[in-house]
Amino acid sequence: MTNHPEFLEHPGNAALLAGRQGEYLLPSAMPVQLITADGTAHTGGKYKQNYPLPDAATLLEGYGQLVLGRRINEQAGALVRQGRMAVYPSSFGQEACQAAAYMALRRNDWLFGTYRDTVAIMGRGVLPMEVFESLRGDWHSGFDPYQYNTALPATSLATQLPHAVGVAHAAKLRGEDTVVLALCGDGATSEGDFHVALNFAAVFHVPVVFLIQNNQYAISVPLIHQSVAPSLAHKAIGYGMPGERVDGNDLAALLSVLGSAVERARNGGGPALVEAHTYRMESHTNADDATRYRSSEEVAQWAPKDPLLRLKKYLHDAGHLGSAEAERFAVAADAVAKTLRDGMNTQSTPEPLDMFRFVYSEPTPQLREQSSLLAAELAAAQEGSVS
Amino acid sequence: MTAMAVNHAELAGVQQLTFAKALTLAMSDSMAADASVIVFGEDVGTLGGVFRVTDGLQARFGEERCFDTPLAESGIVGMATGMAINGMRPVVELQFDAFAFPGFEQIVSHVAKMGNRTRGNIRLPLVIRIPYAGGIGGVEHHCDSSEGYYVHTPGLTVLTPSTVEDAYVLLRDSISSPDPVVFMEPKKLYFSKATLDLDALRARYTPASERGGANAVPSSIGHAAVVRAGTDATLIAYGPSVAPALAAAETAATEGRSLQVIDVRSLVPFDDETICAAVRSTGRAVVIAEAPGFASMAAEIAARIQERCFHSLAAPVLRVTGFDIPYPAPKLEQHYLPGVDRILDAVDKLQWEES
Numbered sequence: 179m180t181n182h183p184e185f186l187e188h189p190g191n192a193a194l195l196a197g198r199q200g201e202y203l204l205p206s207a208m209p210v211q212l213i214t215a216d217g218t219a220h221t222g223g224k225y226k227q228n229y230p231l232p233d234a235a236t237l238l239e240g241y242g243q244l245v246l247g248r249r250i251n252e253q254a255g256a257l258v259r260q261g262r263m264a265v266y267p268s269s270f271g272q273e274a275c276q277a278a279a280y281m282a283l284r285r286n287d288w289l290f291g292t293y294r295d296t297v298a299i300m301g302r303g304v305l306p307m308e309v310f311e312s313l314r315g316d317w318h319s320g321f322d323p324y325q326y327n328t329a330l331p332a333t334s335l336a337t338q339l340p341h342a343v344g345v346a347h348a349a350k351l352r353g354e355d356t357v358v359l360a361l362c363g364d365g366a367t368s369e370g371d372f373h374v375a376l377n378f379a380a381v382f383h384v385p386v387v388f389l390i391q392n393n394q395y396a397i398s399v400p401l402i403h404q405s406v407a408p409s410l411a412h413k414a415i416g417y418g419m420p421g422e423r424v425d426g427n428d429l430a431a432l433l434s435v436l437g438s439a440v441e442r443a444r445n446g447g448g449p450a451l452v453e454a455h456t457y458r459m460e461s462h463t464n465a466d467d468a469t470r471y472r473s474s475e476e477v478a479q480w481a482p483k484d485p486l487l488r489l490k491k492y493l494h495d496a497g498h499l500g501s502a503e504a505e506r507f508a509v510a511a512d513a514v515a516k517t518l519r520d521g522m523n524t525q526s527t528p529e530p531l532d533m534f535r536f537v538y539s540e541p542t543p544q545l546r547e548q549s550s551l552l553a554a555e556l557a558a559a560q561e562g563s564v565s
Numbered sequence: 566m567t568a569m570a571v572n573h574a575e576l577a578g579v580q581q582l583t584f585a586k587a588l589t590l591a592m593s594d595s596m597a598a599d600a601s602v603i604v605f606g607e608d609v610g611t612l613g614g615v616f617r618v619t620d621g622l623q624a625r626f627g628e629e630r631c632f633d634t635p636l637a638e639s640g641i642v643g644m645a646t647g648m649a650i651n652g653m654r655p656v657v658e659l660q661f662d663a664f665a666f667p668g669f670e671q672i673v674s675h676v677a678k679m680g681n682r683t684r685g686n687i688r689l690p691l692v693i694r695i696p697y698a699g700g701i702g703g704v705e706h707h708c709d710s711s712e713g714y715y716v717h718t719p720g721l722t723v724l725t726p727s728t729v730e731d732a733y734v735l736l737r738d739s740i741s742s743p744d745p746v747v748f749m750e751p752k753k754l755y756f757s758k759a760t761l762d763l764d765a766l767r768a769r770y771t772p773a774s775e776r777g778g779a780n781a782v783p784s785s786i787g788h789a790a791v792v793r794a795g796t797d798a799t800l801i802a803y804g805p806s807v808a809p810a811l812a813a814a815e816t817a818a819t820e821g822r823s824l825q826v827i828d829v830r831s832l833v834p835f836d837d838e839t840i841c842a843a844v845r846s847t848g849r850a851v852v853i854a855e856a857p858g859f860a861s862m863a864a865e866i867a868a869r870i871q872e873r874c875f876h877s878l879a880a881p882v883l884r885v886t887g888f889d890i891p892y893p894a895p896k897l898e899q900h901y902l903p904g905v906d907r908i909l910d911a912v913d914k915l916q917w918e919e920s
Contacts, residue, residue, distance in 0.1 A: 288651075318678075322686040323650070330682060334674050340640050341675070344647015351603075351629055352652070370667070374640035381635055536685040537720050539743040542787070542834035 198383065198448065203420045205411035209455045210435050211425040215483045217491025219430075229434040234498045240277055240429045241493055242507040244486045247273035247297040249511035253518050254296070254310075258464045262522045263313055267294045271427070271459030274485035275391045277301065278432035278454075279359055282387075282440045288358040290329045290342040294391075295361050302328040306514055307521035316528045336366040339375030339388065346384040357443045358386045359436075365396025367413065368404045376451065380417040385443035387436065388451045391426060393458035398471040414451035426454030427485040430492075457483070530556060573621060579762050584732045585755040588618045588694075591736035592656055594767060596626050599654065602740060604631045606641055606658030606694075615660055616696060616755050638668035642693060646675050649689040649745075656740060662697040663706035669714070676745045677720030689745045692736070697725075698805045698855050700753035700902055702895040708752075709892055710856035712804075715747040716832045716865070722786060723832040725749040727807035729759035731785070731830060733766055738784045741770075746786075749832075751805035789836035791843060795825030798849035798912055801840060801866055803829035806853040806903055813908040824912065832862055837869060844870050845877040849915040851885060853903050858886030880916035 211225040220226040232240070251270040257263040269276050272294070280301030283289060291298050300309050304321045311320025312331075319330045332338035342360035349356035366372055367390060379386045390410050394401055407413055414421025424435045432454060439450040457480040461468040468477075493499035534541055534549035541549065573593035582590070596602045604622055606614075610633040613620030622631040634641050638659050645655035659665035665672075672693065679687050699708035715723045722744050726735045732750075739746035769782040792807065793814050802810035807828045814824035827843055829836070844850045850870055854863040867882040885903040893901050 317684065318682045319684065323683060324686060329650075334670065337643065337670060337674060340643020340671065341647035341650060343640075344644040344649070345651040346647070347644060348648040348651035348653045370637075371639055371643060371671075374635075374637045374643065377635050377637070378640045378644055532684070536681045536683075538680065538722070538834075539685070539688060543837060544835065 198418075201420060203415040203418070205409060205414070205421040205423045205453070209423045209425045209453075210431045211428050212430040212434060213428050213488055213492050215427075215488050217488045217495060219492060225425075229431065229438065232430055232433045232437075234493075234496065236281075236433065237430060237489065238493060238498050238503065240281060240433060241486075241489045241499065242503075242510065243277035243281065243301065244273045244429060244489060245507040246511045246514060247276050247301075248486055249515050250297050250300065250306075250518070253515040254313075255460070255464075257518065257522050263310070264315055265463050265465060266313060267296075267463045268458075268460045269294050269297050271480065271484065272391055272393055272456045273297060274429040274432055274489075275389070275426050275454045275456055278429055278436050279361060279389060281433060282436040283357065283359055286327060286354075287356055287440075288327045288329065288342070288345050290338045290345075290358065290360040291331050292335075292338070292361055292363065292366075293331050293333050294363065295331055298361065299328055299331060300514075302326045304328060306517045310518060310521065311526075314522065314526060316526050317532075336362055336369035336371040336375070338362075339366075339371055340378065342386050342388075343375050343379045343382070343384055346379070346386045347382055350382075350384050355444050356385065357440050358384075359440065360386055360388050362388070362390055363396065364390060364392040364394065364401050364410060365399065365404055366390075367410050368396075376413070376417045376419065376449070379449035380419045383448040385446075386449045387439045387443055388449065389436065390451070390453045391456055392453055393426075393456050395458055395462070395468075395472070397462045397466060398468075400472075409453060411451060411453035417449075417451075419449045419451060421451045421453070423453040423455065426456030427483050427488070429485055429489055573625060577763050579760060581758055581760045582729055583755065584726075584729050584750075584757045584759075585616055585618050587729045587732035587761065588736055588750065589620055589622070590763070591733045591740070592619065592622060593625065594770070595654075595656075595737055595740040596622065596630060598770065598772070599740075600630075601652060602630075602654045602656060603648070604656045604658070605634050605645075607634060607636055607660050609633060609658050614658060616752070618694070618750075618755070619658065638665055639671050642668035642671040642676065645691050645693075646671060646679070646689060649691040650679075650687055654690045654692075654740060656692040656694065658694045660696070661707050662695055662709040662711045665693075665695050665711065668693075672715070672721070672747070673718050677718045679720075680744065681720060688743045690740075690743050692739045692742075692746045692748050694736075694748045694750060696752045696755075697749045698751045698753065699892060699898050700805060700855075702898070703752070704895070705892075708898070710854070710887065712747075712749050712832060713856055713861050715749075716862050720745070721833060722746040723749065724786065724830065725751065725804035725832060726830065727751065727754065727802075727804055727828050728792075729757060730761055730766070731790075731828075733761070734769070734785050735830065737770055738786050741784070742786060749804060753805055754808075785830060787831050787834040787836055789830055789839040790828045791825065791839070792828045793824070793826035795823040795847065797823045797847060798851065798915055799825045799827060799843045799847045800851050800853060800908065800912075801827045801829060801844075802853040803832065803862075805855055809903060809905055809908060810853050813905045813912070816905060817909060817912060822912065829866070835865075835869070837873065840866070841870065841873045844874045844882075848877055848879040849912075850874075850878075850882045851908065851911045851915070852882065853885045853908055855887050855902060857889040858884050859889045861886060880914075883911045883914060885911045 276297040308321035346358040411421035411423040609619040800810040
C-alpha cells in the first residue's frame with residue numbers, strides 16, 4: 179500500500195487506509211502450479227507456494243467442466259467450418275481459465291467476460307443458444323444479464339473492466355458481499371481502461387478480482403510487443419493491490435489462486451490481479467490465419483501442457499476418475515453439443531421492428547416515424563410476395 | 566463541511582438563485598428523494614466542483630453519496646455505467662466539454678448502446694453533466710460546443726437548459742429518466758440569476774403517493790419552449806444561444822419586426838411538433854448555435870424544417886453558427902460567437918422583399 183510520507187501525515191488518511199497496510203503485493207517468482215503438465219501434484223516448493231490443492235471432489239467436478247468446455251469449443255469450431263455460424267473466437271486450450279472463472283464464483287457474484295469467454299459465460303448457467311444467439315447474428319445479445327449476474331461479453335477491449343468496478347462499488351455501498359470477477363486478455367492490458375479500472379478498484383477498495391488470460395497473442399501480436407513489465411501480474415503493485423500469477427493450464431492452481439483472491443475480496447480485502455499463463459491453441463477466430471505469425475513448432479510445444487490431459491492423468495493416477503465418471507462427463511458434454519447443433523439448425527427470423535424498440539425506454543417520435551417507414555416497406559414486400 | 570456550504574433543505578419559497586445553484590438544488594432534492602442517486606466526478610466533493618455546482622452535497626449526504634474520483638473520465642463514466650447496472654442512479658460531472666473526451670468511448674460504445682444491446686433488460690439511469698460552450702474567455706480545451714457528438718449517437722438523451730428554472734427542471738427530469746442523459750450546461754450561464762418559487766417547482770416532483778390523485782407534471786424531455794411570441798420569423802436556439810436570440814428579437818421589435826424565439830431545450834428527443842408549428846406560423850426561420858455549423862445540430866434542425874415545412878416557408882432556412890474552426894483564443898471569441906448583429910443580418914436576408 180501507499181508509502182508517500184506526505185500522504186500518511188495527512189489527517190484522515192490513516193482511517194481510509196485502515197486494514198490495507200503492510201500487505202505483500204508482488205506476485206510469486208514463478209507462476210503458481212499445483213499439478214505439473216505430466217499430472218503430478220507438487221507437494222511444496224517455489225511453484226506451489228502456500229496454495230492448497232483443492233479436494234478431489236472439486237477437481238473431479240472441474241475435470242467434468244473441462245470436458246464440457248472442450249466439447250463446446252470443438253462443436254462451435256465445427257459449426258463455423260460448416261458455415262452454420264459466422265464467427266467463433268475459440269478458447270481451445272484455455273478451458274481451465276474458463277472453468278475456474280465460474281467455479282470461483284457464487285450465484286450472486288458477477289462475471290464480466292469478453293468475446294473469447296463463451297465457455298465461462300455458459301458456466302454461469304446461460305443457456306447454450308442464449309450465448310450463441312449473438313454469434314448467429316440475430317441480435318447483439320441473447321440473454322438477460324440480470325438473470326445470471328453475467329454481463330454480455332465485451333468486444334471493445336478492456337471497456338468492461340470499469341463496469342465491473344462500478345457493479346462492485348454499488349454492491350459495497352449497499353453492504354452486500356458480492357464479488358465481481360472481470361476477465362480480459364494480455365492485449366487488453368495495454369488499453370487505458372485496464373489502467374483506469376485497476377486504479378479505481380484499488381482507490382475505492384472494491385471487491386473485484388481481475389483475471390488476465392495471457393494467451394500470448396493479441397490476434398497476431400505477441401506479448402513482448404504489448405509489455406516489457408516483469409509480468410502482467412507485476413502491474414498490480416503500481417495500483418496498490420496484490421498480483422499473482424498462475425499456470426493457466428492447471429485448473430487446480432487456478433481454483434486455489436482465484437478462490438483465495440475471491441475470498442479475500444468478499445471479506446473486504448479489496449481487489450486483486452491474477453495473471454494466468456496459457457496459450458491460444460487456435461487462430462484468433464476462423465477469419466484469422468495463425469500460420470502467418472507463429473510456427474507450428476511453437477504451437478506443438480503447448481500441446482503437452484493441455485489442461486485436460488494433466489488433470490485427467492492426475493485424477494486417474496489418484497484413483498478418482500473411473501471409466502463410469504469419464505463416460506458421464508462425455509455424455510453430458512455431448513448433450514450440450516447436440517443442443518448447439520440443433521439450435522444452429524433451426525431457422526431464426528429476427529423481428530426487424532425490434533431495431534427501434536429498445537434504443538430508449540420509450541421510442542422517440544423520430545424512431546416511431548422510422549419504425550413506421552420500415553413497417554410499410556415490410557408490408558409492401560409481403561403483399562408483393564403474396565400477389 | 567465548508568463555511569460556504571448551503572443547507573439546501575432549508576432553501577424554500579421564493580428565492581433568487583443562480584443557474585449553478587438551481588442545478589445544485591436539483592441534485593440535492595433528487596438525492597433527498599431517492600437514496601440511489603449518487604454524485605461523483607473530479608473535485609465535486611470537498612471543493613464542490615470547479616463551478617461550485619455540487620457545493621454542499623457531500624456535507625449533506627456524506628462521502629458515500631458525493632465523492633471525488635481519480636482523474637480519469639473513462640473511469641468516471643465506466644464506473645457510473647457499472648453502478649447504474651447495479652441499482653444506482655449516478656449523476657457524474659465531467660469537468661469541461663473537451664475533458665469529457667476520454668470518457669467518449671464509454672459513452673458511445675456502452676452508455677448509449679446498453680438498452681438496445683440487452684433488448685431493454687438493462688436500462689442505464691445515469692446523468693452525465695458536461696459544462697460546455699464558450700463566452701467565458703476560457704483557455705484552450707475549455708470552451709468546446711461538443712453537443713454534436715452526443716446528438717449523433719443513438720441511445721442518448723441530450724438536454725441543455727438556458728434558464729435558471731430549466732436548470733432545475735431539466736436536471737431533475739434527467740435524474741428521473743430511465744435512460745442515460747448527456748446534460749450540457751452552458752458555462753456562461755452558471756452565474757445568471759432568476760427568482761424562482763421553489764415550493765411550486767418542487768411540487769412538480771411530489772411522489773404519486775402524496776399527490777392525492779393530481780396528475781404528475783409531464784417530463785420536460787422532448788419538449789421545446791416558445792420563449793418569445795412573434796409573427797414575422799422564428800429564431801431557433803438552445804443553451805448559450807437563447808440569450809442572443811432574445812436580444813436580437815428585442816432589437817428587431819424596435820425596428821418593427823416581430824420575431825418568435827424557440828428554446829429547443831431537448832436536443833434529443835427533438836420536438837419536431839412544436840418547432841415546425843412555430844415555423845409554419847411565421848414562414849421564416851433562423852437557427853442559432855455556437856458549435857461549428859458543418860454537420861451540426863443546427864444543420865439537422867434546418868434540414869428537418871426544410872423537409873417538414875417547405876410549403877410554409879417564404880425563404881430558405883438560415884443558420885447562424887460558430888465558424889468551422891477550432892474554438893478561438895479568448896481575445897478572438899467575440900468574433901466567433903453568434904451575436905445579435907449576425908443574427909439580425911441573417912433575419913434581414915430572409916427575402917422580405919418578395920412577401
